[in-house]
Amino acid sequence: MKFQRSTLILMSLALGLAGFVYVFEIQGKTQQQEIQAKQQQIFSFGKDEIQSFTVTTPQQTITVERVTNADELKQSPWKIIAPTPFLANPASVDYLLMELLKNQSIPSDPNSGIQKLTVSLDKLKDYGLDTVTDKIEVKLKNNTTYQLRFGKKDFRGESLYAQINSPQPSAKEVTVLVISGDILSAMNRPLEEWKLPPEPPEQPKQTPTPTPSATP
Template sequence: MKLKSSTLWILAIALGVAGGVALFETQSTQKQAQQQQQAKLFGFAEADIQQLTLKLGDRTVQLDRRANFQPGQTLWELRLNGGAAEPASDGAVAFLTSLLASSQRDRTIERSPAQLAELGLDRPRAEITMRLKTGQQHRLAIGQAGFDDSFLYALVDPPQPLPGKVSVALIPKDFQLATVDRPLAEWKQPPPPPSPSPSGSVTPSPTAGPTVSPTASPTASPSPTTSPSPAASP
């Protein structure tokens, strides 16, 4: 069966349109993935982080991933203010490392170095230095919250010295919970719950049986005598 030339043209146009739509969707998906990758704060994975150093004012929190991790140990070691190493709270560390590896910037604004004080970035509330397994280092400086309290101003890997125009990232507010607002004690491994003490055997106390009170047997009362009814008078 031969097809008419008009039918062939329609089929060719339909195939061309379908191919164009498929190509557009592929390019759109790739562009979205590229934009999401560019919006990420950092390009490393959570498992790549080997060491974290947090500077919180005059306090320092250093976290090191254990080289020889064994069951029963915490994955991270903690040093507070340069002190001795102790087990860290893996939950607190995981919350921070997850944010560092997966968070995206809401947007980026440009400010001069003199304007950074208005954003709390001349003296950051928290400075995080990350060292990866490859030895590469990254830095995140966290300033104050934005005007609507839904994000934080931050510097992501700021160059030194600062250029005439500085890129300021707007990052999730969760970073404040993970760093600034977390008490130092919460970086430590929580103590194990106390083991229950063995309870002594309880001897049941004897219970007195019910006392049956004697009941008096009822005395039959004499039945009343019925008097004859008077006869009706005629």
């Protein structure tokens, strides 16, 4: 069965259009999902972009940076440089960075995730952001620096008011984030928990006791 040339052209156009629509819809949906995911993150940069970070609490200030020494890398990719030099516990570091970079939305709860409030500068004290004692400063490999400042918990006690960077004195309005309070447990830990645990000492090899031979 032979098709007319015009029919073949129309079929080709239809197939091409269907393929274009399919690709466009798939790519558009994927891009939209990526945008929505980034909107539910405090920061959109990745863990591999971080060069160092400093955690400040009322109890202590700890600075951690990436390890470059090959021998140290065998034990941990991070090291504490203040208040005392020491290799860092990767589990403690990963837990903090996970909380800092995770998607905070919960699929089963449409009201979950990061909320953004626009408030006047003189209202920051209502959110505990006028005099900040808890903060995290992150420095990326490209030397860009971000600071996350923490205020009070919300009325439910589950979420936390926070702000990225200090507000400009000339600003009339600022953005306040409402984020998961889980990050506090990741940053408020004693110095010893930030340190790499010492390796357990090797147990001396025991010489097996010879089995006495049976008397004939």
